[in-house]
Amino acid sequence: MPNADQNLIKLKAHIAENIPGFEVKAKNESKFVKFLSYLLFFNKGFMTRYITTLYPRIFIPTLAWEDKNTLSTVIVYAHEYVHLKDRHLMGWLFNYLYLTPQLYSLFALLAIFASNWWLLSLLFLLPLPSPGRMWLELRGYTMSMAVTHWYGYTVSPSHYINYFTESGYYWMFPSKKIMEWLLWREYEKICADELSPLLREVKDVLFPEK
Numbered sequence: 001m002p003n004a005d006q007n008l009i010k011l012k013a014h015i016a017e018n019i020p021g022f023e024v025k026a027k028n029e030s031k032f033v034k035f036l037s038y039l040l041f042f043n044k045g046f047m048t049r050y051i052t053t054l055y056p057r058i059f060i061p062t063l064a065w066e067d068k069n070t071l072s073t074v075i076v077y078a079h080e081y082v083h084l085k086d087r088h089l090m091g092w093l094f095n096y097l098y099l100t101p102q103l104y105s106l107f108a109l110l111a112i113f114a115s116n117w118w119l120l121s122l123l124f125l126l127p128l129p130s131p132g133r134m135w136l137e138l139r140g141y142t143m144s145m146a147v148t149h150w151y152g153y154t155v156s157p158s159h160y161i162n163y164f165t166e167s168g169y170y171w172m173f174p175s176k177k178i179m180e181w182l183l184w185r186e187y188e189k190i191c192a193d194e195l196s197p198l199l200r201e202v203k204d205v206l207f208p209e210k
Contacts, residue, residue, distance in 0.1 A: 004070035007206045011077055014205045019084045021056040026063045033059050042127075042167045050168070053080045055087040055094075071151065078147045078202050079140045085198060086136060097132030102170070127171035134164055134173040139198075142186040146199050149190050150207050157183035 016022045027033045027047050033054075037046045046052070052059040058080050060066065066073050087094040096103065107121035141160045148155050160183055164173045173179055189195070195203065203210065 004074050007074050008066070008070055008077070010205055011074055011081070011202075014202075015077070015081050015084065019056050019081075019088055022084070023057045024063075024066075025057050025059050027052065027059045027061055030059060042170060045168075051076050051080060053083045053087075055084060058084075074206070075144050075147045078206075079144045081202065082140045082143045082198060083136065086139065094136070098130075098136055100130060100132055101128050102130070127167075129174055130170070130172040133169060134179075137164065137169060137172070138182060138186070141183070142190070142196075143199065143202065145183070145187050146190045146195070147202070147206065149187075150203060150210065155187060155190075157187045 012024070027037075033052060034047070036052070040046050043050065048061050051061075058077065083094075090097075101124050103124070105121050105124040107124075108119050110118040110121075141163065145155050145157060145160070158180055161176050161179045163169060164179045165171065165176050190199070
């Protein structure tokens with residue numbers, strides 16, 4: 001089995017080949033990401049614990065982060081590659097799905113030119129469920145489970161539930177039961193080697209012998 005260092009090199013090369021303009025950058029060196037951290041005040045670990053993908057770049061806490069745990073880095077980059085590939089194929093529809101319904105709060109700006117009733121759009125800033133964000137992140141975390149499984153480690157799909165139901169992704173989906181069912185359904189497909197084209201693509205890069 002290839003070691004994690006080799007796989008990290010192969011995976012980054014594969015992402016660069018498939019995503020024009022791909023880069024890995026440090027969050028603490030990006031003024032825009034620092035600005036985002038103020039908007040995402042509800043996510044206390046945004047700058048230090050979360051990896052952020054803004055097409056075509058992956059932003060990590062510091063450049064030294066890659067070296068702390070290479071296996072974890074491979075899993076995270078595989079997850080983020082799902083987002084990059086989805087954004088590459090879907091275009092701005094990806095952004096729309098990921099940011100709604102909170103995106104609709106921008107309609108409040110119409111109150112400057114029209115009725116103050118448009119200010120009701122600010123209600124969309126509440127932590128309302130986001131089926132689009134949930135679906136896109138489910139695709140990402142399915143990749144996380146798959147890579148972990150291919151490395152031979154035990155996977156607990158239930159471990160990922162809180163990512164969907166708590167503040168990290170702005171409470172994007174409230175039902176823990178539904179999320180548990182969806183995550184286990186995807187994990188069972190992984191175990192049966194019933195892989196989506198994107199999962200198969202990454203598996204062939206990391207584990208061509210399997």
